[in-house]
Amino acid sequence: MEKVVIKDSGYRLKKATILRTKNLTRNEKFFEIALKDGSSLDHEPGQFIMVSLLGIGESPISVCSSPSRRDSFDLCIRAVGKVTRRLHTLKKGDEIGIRGPYGRGFPVNIITGNDLLIIAGGLGIAPLRSLITYVLDNRRDFGKVHILFGCKEPKEMLFSDELEQWSQRTDLHYACTVDRADPEWAGNVGVITTLIPGVDIEPLRTFAAVVGPPVMYTFVIKELLKKGIPKRQILLSFERNMACGNGKCGHCQIQNLYVCQDGPVFNYEQIKNLSEAF
Amino acid sequence: MKKPKVGIFDFACCEGCQLQLANMGEQVLSLLGSLRVMEWREVMSETWGKKLDIAIVEGSITDPHAVERIQRIRRRASVLIAYGSCATIGGVNGMKNNFVFDEIRKYVYGDSYAFFPTEPTKAVHQVVEVDYFIHGCPVYIPEVVTVLKAALQGIPYYVPDYPVCVECKLNENVCMYDRKVTCLGPVTRAGCNSWCINNGNICYGCRGMVSNPNEKGALDVLAKYGIPTSLVVNKMNMYNKCRELDEP
Amino acid sequence: MEDTQYVVLKKDRFEEFIAALSSMQKLVAPVAKGFGAYAFEEVTSADPIALNYIPTILPLKKYFMPQRETLLEFTLDRRSHAEAVVEYEPLTIFGAHTCDLAGIQCLNMVFSERPKDYNYLLRKGTITLIGLECNDYCDEYASCHLVHASFPSGGYDLLFTDLGDYFMVHINTVSGDRIVRTAGLCEGAGSAHMNELRSLRDRKRTVFRNEVPIKTKLIPELFDAVFGARVWDNLNERCLACGNCTNVCPTCYCFNIKDELDLTLARGIRYRVWDSCQLEPFARVAGGINFRKERSARQRHRYYRKFRYPVDRFARFFCTGCGRCTRACMADISLKETLSELIKESEERVWKKWL
Incomplete structure (x- = not known):
C-alpha cells in the first residue's frame, strides 16, 4: 500500500485557537475563535464550519458572528453529542481544528435594499446572529429590520445581553416571547407564530429569515404566506446529520438537495414541494 | 495524566x-x-x-x-x-x-x-x-x-444499532441464507465485524437485538426460507431471554 | 481507423495473457465463492478466474473507495498535527461487466464534482480497468438494458468480448494499448473478426430488452408521479433495514467518518467507512430527531437516488441494472418488481383522473 499527503484534500484541517468562552445557558456555550495562521474565516452569514477534535470527531456548527469582524469568529455550541460535549470542556488558549466555511448562507447582497424580518426559535438565534450583526454593521444598506425571538423558557434565552441591546435600538423593531413564563418574566407568552400577525411589513419588499427547531417551520411559513411575503423571499436554514460537508457522504440529503452544499439556507420556493424538508 | x-x-x-x-x-x-x-x-x-x-x-x-x-x-x-x-x-x-x-x-x-x-x-x-x-x-x-x-x-462508545449483515456484506461473505442455513445476523446488532460468519459459523445473536427490528418482516423472511418461527425464537432466547426484563 | 482499436486474443493464449497482466501489477478478477456467489479477488493465474459469472457480491467500488479508508493521520501531543493522506495500491481489474463499468462511471462523476474528492480521484488514477462484455443475461435479476448498461459504452482501458475461440479486445485508452503491446500476445483484428463482433451485437439486441414495461426516458416522469405511492408502504412492512441493498450497490457511495486512536492514545487516524441510508441512525441528528425514521422513506430515498435525483445532477441513472440489490435482499424486495408496481400504480392514477 502506498501513501501520499494531499494538500488539496477536502478533509484537511485549519488550526484555530479559542480566544474566549462564556456559558450562555446550562447546555449552550459561546466560543470566540481565531485561525492560527491569522487569516480570516471569510464566511457568509448563515454558513457553517466543521469543528474537529482529533481523536473524537467532527461536528457541523453555524458561525454566529458577522463576517465584518475579520480577525475572529464566534460559535454557539449546544452540548448534545460526543464532539460538542467535549468542546464544552475546552477553555481559552485550547486548540481545535476546523474545515470550511461550507454551504450557502443568507444571500445578503440580494436582501440589501429590502426590509428584513428575522424569526429565531431557540438555538436558531445562533446562525441568525451572524446575519443580524452583519445587518447592524451595514445598517444603512437595509430597509426596516424586525427581529422576532422565541424560546421555551426565559432561562433558555441565548445572548440575552445582546437581545436586550437590540430591543433598545431605534433602528430596528424587536419582539420576543416564551412558551412558558417564569415568575420574573414580564414579556409575551406564547409560541413565536403569535408575534407575526402584529408585525407591520410591506410584504413584497420584505425578506424573512427563519431559523428554529423543525416543528416551527410549517407554522411560521403559513403565517408569513398569510402576510403576503413571496415564497422566494422566505429564507430557511436547515439542520441535518452531516459527516463530510462536501456533498458526498449523503447524510444531510433532503430529497435531491444536499444541505451542506446547496444549503443550509434555502428559499421556500426551492423546497416547498420537498416533503423531507418538513 | x-x-x-x-x-x-x-x-x-x-x-x-x-x-x-x-x-x-x-x-x-x-x-x-x-x-x-x-x-x-x-x-x-x-x-x-x-x-x-x-x-x-x-x-x-x-x-x-x-x-x-x-x-x-x-x-x-x-x-x-x-x-x-x-x-x-x-x-x-x-x-x-x-x-x-x-x-x-x-x-x-x-x-x-x-x-x-x-x-x-x-x-x-x-x-x-x-x-x-x-x-x-x-x-x-x-x-x-x-x-x-x-x-x-472519556467519550461515549455507541454500539452499532444496525444488523451484523452490514459488516458481513463489507467482508463479502456468502450469505448464510444462500447456503440454506439459518443465521441470526439480520436481527443482531453489529460491532463484531461478523467474526463468526467470517470463520464459517452462523451468527447466534450473542450481541443482542437491534433496537428497532422489523419483526413482521423478519417472520416473512423466515417463512420464505421455510424456517419455523419457534426455532428462531429458541435460537434467539439462547442469549437473549433477559431482554424480556428490559423496560420497553 | 476503427480496426486499429481492435485486436484479437486467441483463447489458448489467455493463460499467458493473465500471467503477463499479473506480472505487471496486482491483478484482481471474478472468482467463484461457492453457492453461486462470486467475488473480485487477487489472482496470479487464469485458473481461478470465472469468465462466466453473475455480478460479484460486492461491486468494484471496493477498490475505488474501500470499505475503510484513511483520510487524515494525526498526533495528539502538545503540538498536535494532522495531515490529509490517501492510501492506494496500483491495481488491474480484469473482467468487469458493463454494469460495473457503468457503476464506476457514476462514482467518477460524484467524486469529480466540486469540492473534488482527491482520495477517490488519486486512487482511481492508479487502477487499470479491463471489461468483459456480457453476451447474454447473467440471471433474471438483471435490468441492465433498461438503464443503457447492457452494451459497452466506455469506462474501460480494454474490453474483452468472448467470440468463441478468441476474445475480441477493444483498446480504449493509451494505457490499454500499452498493456496489449507489453503482453505481445494479441494479433490484429480482420474484417471477419469485426463481422463476428457485429453479429454478436445484433444478436444481443434481440436478447436484451427493457426488463420493466416502461420506456427508459419516461422513468424520471414516473418518479415525479409516485413519491406518495402505496408501494413504499408495502416496502415498509418488508424491509429489514439491513443495508444489504446499498452495500452491494455499485453506485451507492454514502459514508461515515470516524476517528480512532492507536494504543498509545497519542496518535490516530480519521477514516471513512461505507454507510447506508437504510440504517436506523443514518439521518438522525445528535439531538435525537431522525429525519428518515420510516423504513418506507428510506427505501423510497434509495430508489430516488437511483432513478430520479441523479438525472438532474448528472444526466444519468445511478442504477446500472446489475441486480445485486435484489439478489442480496432477504425480504425479496425486487428492483424490477418495485418499478413494475410503481408503473401500475401510476397508471391507476392516470385512469382515475380520466374516469
Missing part, C-alpha cells in the same frame, strides 16, 4: 471473556501501560477494595448476594463497563428464567437447595447503571480495545 485504576470482576459467567482479555497479548500490555489494574481475581491475588476509575464486570446477576455485590462495585467505580454477553444482555444464564426456580434449585443443589437462594437472571444494566457495553460471547477484542480507548478518552 494519572493512570486510571481498574478493577475486573466476575459474576455468573464462564470467565471466557476475561480470558480473551488475558489472551490479548501485546495489545493488552500496551493498554495496561495506560491502566493500573488493582483487582483481577482471574490473574492476581491482591484485592484493593477502594475507589476505582473503571470497573469491568463480566457475568450476569443471578442471586441476592450478587445484587449487593454489584451495587457495591458500582458505588466504588466512576465508570462501569458491562463486559461480555452475560453482563450486557444476560446471555446464556438467562435460560434459567425459562424454568420454575424451586425445581431447578432442587435439581442442582439437591436436598439442601434452601441454602442457595436464586433470582431471575439479570443483565448488569438491569440492576445498576452501566456506562459502556461490550457485547459478545466471547467479546471481540478489537471492540474491547475501542471501548477501553473511549473510556480512557
